[in-house]
Amino acid sequence: MSFAFWSAVSPSLDHLRRAATSAQRHVRGRPTPRFLTTMARWSGASRTKRTGRSACERDEARARGDMKTVLDEDGWKDLQGLHEQELVSLEINLQMGQTFRWKQIHLPQVPRGISESRSDEQNTDWHEHESDAEGQIASQRQYWAGVIGGHAVLLRQIPLPQCFDALELGPLDFNRHRISYKVLATSAHIDAEMQNRFHERMREYFHLDVCEAELRAHFAAVDERYSKLAPRLQGVRLLRTDPLECLFSFICSSNNNIKRIATMVHFLASEYGEHLLTLCGVPLYAFPTLQALQRATEVELRHNETAKFGYRAKFIVQCVEQLTTIGAEKWLEGLKSQPRAKVSDDLVALSGIGRKVASCIALLSLDKFDEIPVDTHVWQFTQQYYMPWIEGKSLTDRLYFSIGDFYREKFGPYAGLAHNLLFAADLRAFQDRLLGLEAGVGTPTLVSLTTGQKLEALPLVSSELKSKRSKDPQRKTQQLSFKQSKGVKKGSKPLRRKARENAKGTVKSESHIAAI
Structure with a gap:
């Protein structure tokens, strides 16, 4: 080999690639993997020797840089004014389950030399007493990383120090908190106009233009159960998500759970979207455009070992083709001005979208505040607390619409917001809140976080009630005796329904049947 070839070899990765190309020119045939491996090892050893930094040291430096990005006060903007009373719980x-791509950022202890810098303006007002409870406040700070409208965003929720002056340190009080955000990166597809109005987009994302405090008071006045749940789930708000991302996210939600849905949506973003940055080990991607999603194939999605789309792969590919034909962005934007019923019918015409998925898309991205998605959680607590006469029935379109009409008549034109809190209350993830339990404490603290008043104990949520009833041996014995006495065969739905009615000793009235 010539002297030029050896002089081309350099410790840097860039020079390593050029050296491999030069080797292909001077050596007959392609270089063996062993040859390249030896060069790579030599290059890495030389680089470590020259810079004096190992891989662990570089990882540590990267982690310190990520922490500095999070903790640095530059670039943070308050999401709410200091006197706004709207509650938001990140x-x-x-x-x-309103959105699926947010990740909580957990920070270790702050390394020496990294601290939050504050401007003179930020040192006034609520910062003046921070030294008294700085440790307690820092322990309750929350950081969340996600993507909104092509912007990689870091959200921060900090309890205000004043809440520790008159009250003992306790659970996070959402009446005395501060939420701010920082834009970390922006997609190349975002124009200057969209960047200039991003603060407005952030407020729209949490519907801060809607006065939910007044709505919550109205909902509590018309529904006793809502009035008991609301104090324990303070800060629940309806999100306004991107229509295209919302549509494909809820196609993935069919017969699925939140964790698996998040895995599928993350795969679509990472495989076909634009990588914006990686923060604290969390990669952030812009959701792909419809043009980028056209690269997806049914075979690739169906047999992917990570996401496991299964039968949903066909629906995603078909829906992309349909949206491309009708012009997705303009068509979805146009649905916002259409009546709720027409929006639902138009969405159901797309592949992979049924009534429940259409309702979720309409409520969460198309501003249809009176839409009521009916999934298994809503079905269970509806028959348990609101419409007991529907127990044992099949969820047909007619019954689906009847359930929606019931909630719309009860809560009014913003029934979807009331439904949102009732849905959250039925999720197992928030049962400690419903039972009044502090994190890591086994005794209930049934006290309102805002008023300090004692709250009465709540019954178990519908999902737990159903589980408890199914494990009751006395109930199983009663069901078996009724089946034997009536000659009920296993798998006969009409006979099982009749047995349940006889077991209760009641028969559905004509008024109940007419209501359905």
């Missing part, structure tokens, strides 16, 4: 809203 922990609840970003984990309850």
Whole structure:
């Protein structure tokens, strides 16, 4: 080999690639993997020797840089004014199944030399007493990383120090908190106009233009159960998500759970979307455009070992083709001005979208505040607390619409917001809140976080009641005796329904049947 070839070899990765190319020119045939491996090892050893930094040291430096990005006060903007009373809980809203791509950032102890810098303006007002409870406040800070409208965003929720002056340190009080955000990166597809109005988009994302405090008071006045649940789930708000991302996210939600849905949506974003940055080990991707999603194939999605789309793969590919034909972005934007019933019918016409999925898309991205998605949770607590006469029935379109009409008549034009809290209350993830339990404490603290008043104990949520009833041996014995006495065969739904009615000793009245 010539002297030029050896002089081309350099410790840097860039020079390593050029050296491999030069080797292909000078050596007949392609270089063996062993040859390249030897060069790579030599290059890495030389680089470590020259810089004096190992891989562990580089990882540590990267982690310190990520922490500095999070803790640095530069770039943070308050989401709400200091006197706004609208409650927002990031922990609840970003984990309850309205959106699926937010990740909580857990920071270790702050390394020496990294601290939050504050401007003179930020040192006034609520910062002046921070030294008294700085440790307690820092322990309750929350950081969440996600993507909104092509912007990689870091959200921060900090309890205000004043809440520790008159009250003992306790659970996070959402009446005395501060939420701010920082834009970390922006997609190349975002124009200057969209960047300029991003603060407005952030407020729209949490519907801060809607006065939910007044609505909550109205909901509590018309529904006793809502009035008992609301104090324990403070800060639940309806999110306004991107229509395209919302549509494909809820196609993935069919017969699925939140964790698996998040895995599928993350795969679509990572495989076909634009990588914006990685923060504290969390990669953030812009959700792919419809044009990018056209690269997806049914075979690739169906047989992917990570996401496991299964039968949903066909629906995603078909829906992409349909949306491409009708012009997805303009068509979805146009649905916002259409009546709720027409929006539902138009969405159901797409592949993979049934009534429940259409309702979720309409409520969470198309501003149809009176839409009521009916999934298994809503079905269970509806028959348990609101419409007991529907127990044993099949969820047909007619019954689906009847359930929605019931909640719309009860709660009014913003029934979807009331439904949102009732749905969150039925999720197992928030049962400690319903029972009044502090994190890691086994005794209930049934006290309102805002008023300090004692709260009466709540019954178990519908999902737990159903589990408890199914494990009751006395109930099983009664069901078996009724089946034997009536000659009920296993698998006969009409006979099982009749047996349940006889067991209760009641027969559905004509008024109940007419209501359905």
